[in-house]
Amino acid sequence: MNIAPLRHDWTLTEVRAIHDLPLTDLVFRAQGVHRQFQPADEVELCTLLSIKTGGCPEDCAYCPQSAHYAAGVDKEPLLEIDEVLAAARTAKAEGATRFCMGAAWREARDGEPFDRVCEMVRGVTQLGMETCVTLGMLTASQAARLKDAGLVAYNHNLDTSREYYGKIVTTRSYDERLETLRNVRQAGITICCGGIIGMGESIDDRCAMLVELANLAVHPESVPINALVTAPGTPLADRPPVQPFEFVRMVATARLLMPASRVRLSAGRSGLSDEAQALCLLAGANSIFFGDTLLTTGNPECDHDRELLGALGIKPSPRSPVGGQHVA
Ligand code: SAM
Ligand code: DTB
Numbered sequence: 001m002n003i004a005p006l007r008h009d010w011t012l013t014e015v016r017a018i019h020d021l022p023l024t025d026l027v028f029r030a031q032g033v034h035r036q037f038q039p040a041d042e043v044e045l046c047t048l049l050s051i052k053t054g055g056c057p058e059d060c061a062y063c064p065q066s067a068h069y070a071a072g073v074d075k076e077p078l079l080e081i082d083e084v085l086a087a088a089r090t091a092k093a094e095g096a097t098r099f100c101m102g103a104a105w106r107e108a109r110d111g112e113p114f115d116r117v118c119e120m121v122r123g124v125t126q127l128g129m130e131t132c133v134t135l136g137m138l139t140a141s142q143a144a145r146l147k148d149a150g151l152v153a154y155n156h157n158l159d160t161s162r163e164y165y166g167k168i169v170t171t172r173s174y175d176e177r178l179e180t181l182r183n184v185r186q187a188g189i190t191i192c193c194g195g196i197i198g199m200g201e202s203i204d205d206r207c208a209m210l211v212e213l214a215n216l217a218v219h220p221e222s223v224p225i226n227a228l229v230t231a232p233g234t235p236l237a238d239r240p241p242v243q244p245f246e247f248v249r250m251v252a253t254a255r256l257l258m259p260a261s262r263v264r265l266s267a268g269r270s271g272l273s274d275e276a277q278a279l280c281l282l283a284g285a286n287s288i289f290f291g292d293t294l295l296t297t298g299n300p301e302c303d304h305d306r307e308l309l310g311a312l313g314i315k316p317s318p319r320s321p322v323g324g325q326h327v328a
């Protein structure tokens with residue numbers, strides 16, 4: 001069978017045409033590509049931990065951790081290394097292979113807290129888990145230090161299209177996001193980068209975000225597709241829920257554009273039925289956040305996820321040797 005080469009020259013028109021295919025055609029095509037590039041019956045289990053919660057200086061309109069809004073999330077100090085390692089051990093015992101630590105920071109700053117995060121990465125790596133962190137903006141030298149500590153992946157989302165971005169965040173620019181992604185790539189850390197749907201953006205905005213991701217020189221090894229989890233007190237608190245088929249379309253389009261990447265069915269799974277989740281897996285999702293909480297909001301319970309995967313005959317994927325992929 002001919003395997004389609006990875007492309008980095010997608011146009012918005014092309015991507016919109018894919019996104020808008022009849023759903024059965026879209027899912028059929030996405031599943032075909034999925035089987036060329038990915039084991040068909042495996043899903044990665046990634047557990048999240050908020051290592052520094054709340055009080056963030058950024059004004060991301062979706063985020064309950066922003067200090068600009070009264071979302072009822074208290075500001076807490078950076079966790080101690082032992083607390084984080086205990087959580088990672090539990091996640092491993094539950095069956096997760098990847099552990100992602102998130103901090104409500106605008107940027108990583110050199111000093112004791114950053115040194116501590118490096119030690120957390122070292123410790124989680126020693127447990128045999130694939131490590132990911134998301135700390136906001138990162139310089140080249142900070143990226144190099146995280147790499148040295150064993151970091152596999154850095155999560156830094158574009159969130160939406162360049163055009164819509166200013167409606168969601170005003171305290172940093174799209175180009176600053178892209179610069180951090182370059183620093184991460186240069187350090188030899190894999191990239192986890194995706195976005196959120198359901199923030200009032202148009203379908204073109206969704207497709208334009210996927211174009212940005214797919215036209216990076218190397219595709220992000222991991223692409224989280226989040227549906228907005230509405231948080232009371234934030235500007236987006238009253239957004240209507242994302243319709244399940246919209247989630248399916250985003251996942252399938254991401255799979256078709258970035259065949260060798262892991263596409264993660266991320267925040268918003270609690271609002272999906274088991275059947276809708278199964279359709280997302282059929283459309284090419286092969287990673288989920290696994291654990292009863294995301295960072296500050298809820299997620300399906302581990303027992304329920306185990307039952308669902310069991311019923312579908314899908315196995316948790318073994319840890320990947322380098323956390324990813326492929327170079328284009
Ligand atoms: N502060 C860092 C940053 O913004 O890069 C790291 C943590 S931040 C919580 C990580 C990502 O979580 C955001 O980029 C966003 O895509 C996602 N996120 C945050 N709040 C969300 C929500 N309410 N619903 C869906 N996704 C959300
Ligand atoms: C990502 O794309 N989604 C995760 C992770 N990367 C860090 C975060 C989702 C957060 C949902 C809202 C919350 O729990 O605070």
Ligand code: SF4
Pocket residue numbers: 056057058059060063064065066067103104105106136
């Ligand atoms: Fe801060 Fe990240 Fe939340 Fe934005 S998404 S407010 S940067 S924690």
